[in-house]
Amino acid sequence: MLVKRDSERKLRGEDIPHREITDHGVYLNRRAFMTGAAALTLAPWGREASAQGNLQPLQAAKNPAYQVQDALTPYKSVTTYNNFYEFGTDKGDPAAHGASLKTRPWTVQVDGLCAKPKTFDIEELLKFPLEDRVYRLRCVEAWSMIIPWIGFPLSALLKRVEPTGQAKYVEFTTLVNPGMFPGQKRGLFGFSLDWPYTEGLRLDEAMHPLTLVTVGLYGQVLPNPNGAPIRVIVPWKYGFKSAKSLVHMRLTAEEPKTSWNKAAANEYGFYSNVNPQVSHPRWSQATERRIGELRRRDTLMFNGYADQVASLYTGMDLKKFY
Numbered sequence: 225m226l227v228k229r230d231s232e233r234k235l236r237g238e239d240i241p242h243r244e245i246t247d248h249g250v251y252l253n254r255r256a257f258m259t260g261a262a263a264l265t266l267a268p269w270g271r272e273a274s275a276q277g278n279l280q281p282l283q284a285a286k287n288p289a290y291q292v293q294d295a296l297t298p299y300k301s302v303t304t305y306n307n308f309y310e311f312g313t314d315k316g317d318p319a320a321h322g323a324s325l326k327t328r329p330w331t332v333q334v335d336g337l338c339a340k341p342k343t344f345d346i347e348e349l350l351k352f353p354l355e356d357r358v359y360r361l362r363c364v365e366a367w368s369m370i371i372p373w374i375g376f377p378l379s380a381l382l383k384r385v386e387p388t389g390q391a392k393y394v395e396f397t398t399l400v401n402p403g404m405f406p407g408q409k410r411g412l413f414g415f416s417l418d419w420p421y422t423e424g425l426r427l428d429e430a431m432h433p434l435t436l437v438t439v440g441l442y443g444q445v446l447p448n449p450n451g452a453p454i455r456v457i458v459p460w461k462y463g464f465k466s467a468k469s470l471v472h473m474r475l476t477a478e479e480p481k482t483s484w485n486k487a488a489a490n491e492y493g494f495y496s497n498v499n500p501q502v503s504h505p506r507w508s509q510a511t512e513r514r515i516g517e518l519r520r521r522d523t524l525m526f527n528g529y530a531d532q533v534a535s536l537y538t539g540m541d542l543k544k545f546y
C-alpha cells in the first residue's frame with residue numbers, strides 16, 4: 225500500500241492546516257538545506273484489528289484504571305499516520321516502508337547502573353503479564369490520538385535488573401539498521417536525525433505506573449509503523465519521548481542525550497511534558513486536533529494525566545524545564 229504525505233487528508237477528506245504539515249523535520253530539512261487487573265479478555269476491537277491488520281493476536285487483561293473514555297482513533301489512522309523518521313519524514317513513510325523491518329530475532333539489552341544487567345529475548349518480554357490500556361497520545365505537532373495499547377509497566381522490567389542507588393535516568397535506544405530502515409541511509413540533502421534515535425526519562429518517571437513497555441495495540445502485536453516489536457509509551461509527554469523499536473535500555477547517573485534535543489535544543493527539551501501554557505517556539509501548544517475530527521480541543525496539562533504525575537515536578541519551573 226502506498227501512502228503519501230496527504231494520507232490523512234485522504235482519510236478525512238479535507239485539508240490539513242498548514243501548521244500540521246510544517247512539522248519538526250520538514251522545517252529542519254528546509255533549514256539544513258539553506259545552511260547546508262481485570263478478567264483476561266480479548267478486547268472487542270480485536271476483531272476490527274485482525275480484519276484490517278492480520279497480525280498475531282495478543283491476549284491482555286483490560287486494566288480498568290487506565291482507560292481513557294474518548295472514542296478510539298480508527299485502526300487505520302493509528303497505523304498509517306505516523307512519525308517514525310527511520311522510515312522517512314513523511315507521515316505515510318512508516319506504512320509505505322514498514323515491511324522492511326524484521327522483528328525476529330530481537331533482543332533488548334538492559335544494563336548500566338544495575339546489579340543484574342540482562343539481555344531479554346522478545347519472546348520472554350511477551351510473557352510479562354500484559355495489560356490493555358487506552359491512552360491519549362499527544363504529538364508535539366498539535367495532533368492527538370486515542371489508542372488501545374498492550375504492554376506492561378516499565379517498572380516491572382527495571383525491577384528485574386535491580387537499579388543501583390546511583391541510577392537516576394534511563395536511556396532508550398532504537399535499532400540502527402539502514403537495510404531495514406531506509407531513513408537511516410544518509411542522502412546529500414534532506415534532514416535526518418543522528419542515529420540511533422535515543423530518548424530518556426528520569427528514573428522516577430520511568431518507574432511511574434503510567435509508563436508502559438508496549439508490545440501491541442488494538443488486540444494485536446505492534447504494527448511496524450508503531451514501533452514493532454517493542455517501544456515505550458509515556459502518555460503525559462509529547463509523542464517523541466515514546467521511542468520505538470527499542471534494542472537497549474541503559475540506567476545512567478547523568479541525563480541522557482536525546483535525539484530531538486540534539487537536533488534543536490531550543491525547541492525540544494529533555495522533559496517535554498505536555499503543557500498548554502508553554503508554546504513551542506514556532507507554534508502554540510494550547511489546542512490540538514484529534515485525528516479524525518475537525519474541531520480543535522483544548523490541550524490538557526500533562527495531557528490529562530496531571531492528577532497522576534504533577535507531583536513528579538513539584539517545585540520545578542516548567543518553562544525552564546520544557
Ligand SMILES: Nc1nc2c(c(=O)[nH]1)N[C@H]1C(S)=C(S)[C@@H](COP(=O)(O)O)O[C@H]1N2
Nearest residue numbers: 306307308309363398421463464466467468
Ligand atoms: N525511533 C523513533 N521513535 C519515535 C519516533 C521516531 O521518529 N523514531 N517518532 C516519535 C514521535 S514524534 C511520535 S508523535 C510518536 C508516534 O507514535 P505512533 O506512530 O505510534 O503514533 O513516536 C515517537 N517515537
Ligand SMILES: [Mo]
Nearest residue numbers: 363364463464
Ligand atoms: Mo511527535
